[in-house]
Amino acid sequence: MEDKGLFGKILAIVPGLAVMIGTLYVLRVYVEPWMKDAVVFGRKGWLVQVLSLNYILLSILTGMFYRNILFGGKIPAWAEEGFRTTRLFIKTGVIMLGSLYTFDKLLKVGGIAITLIVAFVFGTAIFILWLGKRLDADRSVTATMAAACGVCGVSAAVATAPGVRAKPVDLALSIATILGFGIMTMFVSPFVGKMLALSDYQFGAWVGTGILNSGQVLATCLAFNPNFAPGTAVAYGEIWNVVRVICIPFVVFFITAWYWKGEADAEHVSLGSILASKFPIFVLGFVGMTALSSLHILGAEGSETLHLMRDVMAWVFGVGLVGLGAYIDVREIRAAGGKPLRIGLIAGATKYVLALIIILAFIPKEGAF
Amino acid sequence: MTPPVTPPMKLLLALDDGPGARRAVDEAIRIAREKGATLDALFVIDATWDVFTGHDWLSGCNSRIGFLEYMQGLEEKAAAESARAFLELRGDMPGELLTAPGDVVDVIREQAAKGYDLLVLSNPFTRGLEVMRDAVARLTRDAPCDVLLVRADTK
Incomplete structure (x- = not known):
């Protein structure tokens, strides 16, 4: 495997990491507030109150969607290094x-x-x-x-x-x-x-x-x-x-x-x-x-x-x-x-x-x- | 006028160390003998354990490194055993024995795209972590050459 050097390794992280951060941004800034106001079955905030859907569960579900549907079962090479930082984020x-x-x-x-x-x-x-x-x-x-x-x-x-x-x-x-x-x-x-x-x-x-x-x-x-x-x-x-x-x-x-x-x-x-x-x-x-x-x-x-x-x-x-x-x-x-x-x-x-x-x-x- | 010389048929056998996969080896050898073909065999050392255990974010680094080294050792042992068994069965038939690390399906697909006429593999194909996945579906979806699936011996 070719050695990318430190700069190359950091650069390889960027695409996948950008997807993860961008996803969370959309979920927290747009989706979650919308869910709190959305009226489902005649009740405002039903998605949050009954289904317990918040940005945390949505983050996991969206990650699952990426892997299993959007990426067809495998994290693509361009995103792999970025997604590998998962451990670092959770440990931090x-x-x-x-x-x-x-x-x-x-x-x-x-x-x-x-x-x-x-x-x-x-x-x-x-x-x-x-x-x-x-x-x-x-x-x-x-x-x-x-x-x-x-x-x-x-x-x-x-x-x-x-x-x-x-x-x-x-x-x-x-x-x-x-x-x-x-x-x-x-x-x-x-x-x-x-x-x-x-x-x-x-x-x-x-x-x-x-x-x-x-x-x-x-x-x-x-x-x-x-x-x-x-x-x-x-x-x-x-x-x-x-x-x-x-x-x-x-x-x-x-x-x-x-x-x-x-x-x-x-x-x-x-x-x-x-x-x-x-x-x-x-x-x-x-x-x-x-x-x-x-x-x-x-x-x-x-x-x-x-x-x-x-x-x-x-x-x-x-x-x-x-x-x-x-x-x-x-x-x-x-x-x-x-x-x-x-x-x-x-x-x-x-x-x-x-x-x-x-x-x-x-x-x-x-x-x- | 001399008839055009056709190059000998090239077969690629994807080696599987799972139970019942011997039938695929026998079938590949039989076809290669019948057609006078060259038979290359490929054993892929599964290098996706790191991703498979992605949920292990708690262990100390030493623990994780120790685990990956252990799996690498088992993979290399399986490669050596499969190679030995294949060479015994193949005898003096022309062809190469290849070993490469990586994602099992990706490596097989890349190799099969190098001018082979037929890819032979066991069905189900259970090399490494493909035991948890569906290698056959992934390989046949966009196979770069003809594919022969040989039903694994269920006994």
Whole structure:
């Protein structure tokens, strides 16, 4: 492959990035305000109030439209490098989300978040290790699905796959299952949340526990309430998300150790090396932002700096979510099948429903901050 | 007057390491023998895992790099095994064995456009991530040469 040089690489990003930014601009400036005023079924704002359509969901849907219809199933070469910046946008957004908290606020909900996440992460993993045996699934499939359904979807599957010698076909089917289930819950959850009159705190806690992919947790929270501020669904959901992400190396270690215990040519697995290679470093950026917020360096609540920052955050996430939508290939998800699909559906649905029951039973409506 | 010399027929076999794909290899060899054709075989190393796992935006870079290296290793192993199996079956028949990385369908289409008379592939074609896609539909939609689909052995 020819080396484009730094300038060439930056230039290659421009077309795809321009599409993502332009799309978000049109959605936020024209489409969303129009939807708020549009009268459907004799009701003003029906699209927003009933369908929960806001610029966040529209960003994802438009990304999906680009990939699956406009681009015919594949992001074209001219846009590919630009769409690749999706990860950068969402990671930047997550780091900026750290500014919504102070350490004392995190401490208020941290305990319950850690308890719920650890229980659900390891509970789901153990359940799948048992379920995989019952369904006579290959051990590497079981291990990959245990990580993916237990922690945070594709990221966990990717982190676990090499350690458990996952086969490409099984891995592809597992990822398709996780994405399919996650996308379904992403669109269903805001309806359920509004139907059950969940508060932002309850909703954030529920989807942070029950939805498989971390990106989808953020998108679902923002679909429920698109505001970036302390006490909103995304503020609570992200605490759950971060705790879950921190769990990745520990879950990978647990599952890899389980896998090798059953293999004749057992390999030594060390928690230290897994921590070093799998720890999501960007979490440190999130904590750094929380530190700045705790030290009031970003200004008091309601300050111009925070206002500007949250506006930037909305744009950063919006652009990232157009890209996230463009990574959803409906054909690939439709191809999901076999034992990964059975395991994913059983475990995913159980986790999703059980999380809702526990949230309704134990999490109060009033948020901690 | 001497009759015009027609160049030998050129066949391209797209190698698939999926189950049941051996029938396509046998069929391509049979046709090449019958027609006195050259038979080139192409194994595409699927380089689209990075895009397929686009939702993995949370892992540390090391985790992602480790994963892509692992997949690359598996792809190269599959390429070596397919090549060995093909060469054993082909014997001394003329032709080349080609290996190239990229999007499976794009690479096959580019290669098939280089003057081949017939492209032979297994149906379904399950090389790499094409197991999740529909390579046959994409390839036959705007194929640069004739295409022979050989039903994969379902047993």
